[in-house]
Amino acid sequence: MMRPTTCPCGSGQAYAACCGRYHAGEPAPTPEALMRSRYSAFAMNLTDYLLATWHPDFRPTSLPDDDSTERVRLEIVDTETEGAWGRVLFRAIFREGRRWSVMEEDSEFARREGKWIYVDGEPSIMRFKPGRNAPCPCGSGRKFKACCAYRR
Numbered sequence: 799m800m801r802p803t804t805c806p807c808g809s810g811q812a813y814a815a816c817c818g819r820y821h822a823g824e825p826a827p828t829p830e831a832l833m834r835s836r837y838s839a840f841a842m843n844l845t846d847y848l849l850a851t852w853h854p855d856f857r858p859t860s861l862p863d864d865d866s867t868e869r870v871r872l873e874i875v876d877t878e879t880e881g882a883w884g885r886v887l888f889r890a891i892f893r894e895g896r897r898w899s900v901m902e903e904d905s906e907f908a909r910r911e912g913k914w915i916y917v918d919g920e921p922s923i924m925r926f927k928p929g930r931n932a933p934c935p936c937g938s939g940r941k942f943k944a945c946c947a948y949r950r
Contacts, residue, residue, distance in 0.1 A: 806841040807834035808872045808937065821847050825914070829884030829907035830877045832914045837890060841869040853908060853917045866894050870936045870946070875902075882909035891926060891935045893946075898926040898935065 805816035812818075817838035826832035832851060839847040845861045852858075869892045876887040884907040891900050905919035928935050934945035 802842075805834075806838040806869065806872075809834065813838075825912070826851075827914075828877075829879055829886050829905075829914055830874060832907060832916065833874070833886040833888060833905060834872065836916060837869065837872045837888075840864065851915055853910070853915050856918045868893050883907070884909075884914065898928060900924055900926040 802813045805811050805813045805818070807817050809816050817835040820826045820831065820835040821839060821842075821844060826835055836848060836851060839845075839851075843864060848861060849857055869890060871891040873889040873891075874886060875889060876885075878885050885904060886907065887902070887904045889900055889902045891898070893899065901921050901923045903919040903921040906917040907914050908917050909915075926935070928942045928947075930941070930943040930947065932942050934940050934942045934947075936946050938945050
């Protein structure tokens with residue numbers, strides 16, 4: 799798989815300097831950094847990384863193939879860290895074909911054996927219908943109709 803130059807998590811940094819280092823084995827220093835790296839791993843279909851960073855008591859045995867989902871944008875809404883516990887509230891905008899959706903989740907994280915891991919979260923998925931003249935959900939700054947509206 800070809801690695802992106804800009805990180806899929808939306809930080810604006812180069813992939814290698816952002817989530818790429820966590821995908822290569824460096825532990826994420828905060829719950830937010832782990833959340834961003836997991837979002838990037840979903841976008842890049844890095845299922846081994848996703849499973850390795852999931853708490854073993856809650857980890858599924860496998861993940862479904864997700865090639866039809868295009869992750870468009872990650873928004874971190876709120877974070878909280880207290881000792882070995884953390885939470886990240888985020889929104890992820892994605893599309894499947896021409897259908898747009900937004901998933902919101904309040905995720906819980908724990909520090910285990912010196913590393914942050916994803917514990918669990920309650921995802922809420924809603925249909926998302928951007929207006930033609932609204933800013934594009936990809937974050938380009940362009941109008942939706944001139945950016946992602948008719949792509950695919």
